[in-house]
Amino acid sequence: MGKAALVCSGCGKGAMWQNRYFCPACGSHLEVRYAYDEMDARQIREELENARSFWDYRSLLPVPEPKAEITLGEGNTPLLKSARLGGQLDVDLYFKDETRNPTGAFKDRPNAVGISVAKSMGIRTVTIASTGNGAASLAAYAARDGMDCYVFVPYTTPAPKVAQASVYGAQIVRVKGDYSKAYQLALAAAQNFHWGNLTSTYLNPFTLEGDKTIAYEIFFQMNRQTPDWIVVPLGAGAMLTGIYKGFQELRLFGLTDKLPRMIGVQADGCAPIIRAFERDESSVQAWEQPQTVAGGICDPLDGYTEDGAWTLRSMRASGGCGVMVTDQEIMQALRQLAQKEAVFCEPASAASQAAVCKLVQKGIIKAKETVVDIITGHGLKDIECVMTTQKSVDAIEPDLKALCEKYKIT
Ligand SMILES: *Cc1c(COP(=O)(O)O)cnc(C)c1O
DSSP: OOSEEEEETTTOOEEOSSSOOBOTTTOOBEEEEEOGGGSOHHHHHHHHHHOOSGGGGGGGSOOSOGGGOOOSSOOOOOEEEOSSHHHHHTSEEEEEEGGGSTTSBTTHHHHHHHHHHHHHTTOOEEEEEOSSHHHHHHHHHHHHHTOEEEEEEETTSOHHHHHHHHHTTOEEEEESSOHHHHHHHHHHHHHHHTOEEOOTTTTSTTHHHHHTHHHHHHHHHTTSOOOSEEEEEOSSSHHHHHHHHHHHHHHHTTSOSOOOEEEEEEETTBOHHHHHHHTTOSSOOOOSSOOOSOGGGOOOOTTOHHHHHHHHHHHHHTTOEEEEEOHHHHHHHHHHHHHHHOOOBOHHHHHHHHHHHHHHHTTSSOTTOEEEEEEOBBGGGGTHHHHTTSOOOOOOOSSHHHHHHHHTOO
């Protein structure tokens, strides 16, 4: 790790390097700041250029010693050039396929960093409030190192995600109410019992550093190009801010002059951040009665709306924008991604492709521009949502005649 400190995102005061989530002076979130000017820029450039795996970025990750690193081979996911959808939309479209992470979602990046920092602090029990992917992911990393793990999920979380977390041996806490209720309970438990809290909002200052690595990978996978747009489905939006921070670092170290414009996407049944963007507001209001097929991004931000405001600042600073998409648009994009690109993702992830279609139509994304969709989670994670809409297929007698009759093959 390069020299780094915890600094308050609100008042700018420094805070002790410890398992702490809020500034002791003003109560705002903390963030990791590196002493960039004390780093050897040429050496960092070389490290970034020559990186072969996630932990090769360790100079810009907050884990104090390699001994503490807990890894399952996260990151280093493919950047797929679009086979068809980009051509149809006349844009240069790519998919950063985060479904290839060890537990099937990008959450392995923030969790690998967060749990490794926790380990370096001597913590042996970790927790997370999650809409499912974060839970399954943390459960895996905790199992890898023999830690205890409690995951807090809204009771509506899809069964496959809960089962995945459970198989890794985590204690499953299903919470009545929406994601925000799970968030509050995990926070109270972590503070009471001194657990490491890896909830993937801006709460834990270390996890966002794992999200950053998506930016480094994209940049080198595109032969040192910064895309014009990066499209990100938003929960609280730490991933979006993390990716943007990664590009800011690439610029700082002299690898590029250009920063991408960040597009945040939410479902119109739970869109607190996009609503504020559209109203040109700088603060965010919690969403009442969230309801969407995109469970992975269904975060009403109730009790921590300042997280949404942080994401808004990142989107605006980048010259980006925010988009709402309907559940119908999401499911259509999900099927298109599977059928035209062979990328099978969960609804939350398909929201980004739905947004690209919308923004091209609106003329915000222009012809030939370079666009990267972050495909955040695997389709098998929420398999029920495609099973219920698939017509059941009748079985046939095992002979060619029956086959040809039913499928009209001639
Ligand atoms: C967590 C998650 C997101 C949103 O990430 P945030 O950093 O919370 O904004 C998007 N897609 C999927 C599949 C997720 O699991």
